[in-house]
Amino acid sequence: MKQTVWALVLLVGLLVGCDSNAVFNEYTDIDDGKWYIKNAPSFTFEIKDASIPYNLYYNLRNSLSYGYYNLYLTRYLRDSSGKEIESKLDELILMDPKTGKPNGDGLGDLFDHKFLFKRNYLFPKPGKYTIQLRQYxxxxxxxxxxxxxxxxxxxxxANSSN
Structure with missing residues (x-):
């Protein structure tokens, strides 16, 4: 099982490394696959050019044993001073609700998901930002x-062919 996880991490790393549009990409492992409400991972990144739009995504990895077809989580976006710019509850659909067929890319019993949560977002100014995620x-x-x-x-x- 651990070899499968490492192979998946390596594959994801190689795929992400090839994306020239990526400014930031980071995962936090959930200990023993048990995500406690009090465990709210934070991700801090720097925006150097606030004049261009960005797409922001959730990345999630779950096993087939996950007990629901969806996942609710709350995200908090803060600027470098810690001021909250936004908080929002989102629903991520991990499996087809009727068939139970998993969405995402699978390897063994693990599935990776990438969900767009902000399209063409303009950050207020250059600087460091933090997104904190809490399962809901x-x-x-x-x-x-x-x-x-x-x-x-x-x-x-919009006119790009990629």
């Missing part, structure tokens, strides 16, 4: 979530 399900701990993270990418121009 009724189960504490939430089982079989392996890791969670975010990606920040330069938005591709």
């Amino acid at each position: 399900m009724r189960q504490d701990p939430l089982l079989n979530v392996q890791s969670v993270g975010i990606s920040v990418e330069r938005a591709k121009p």
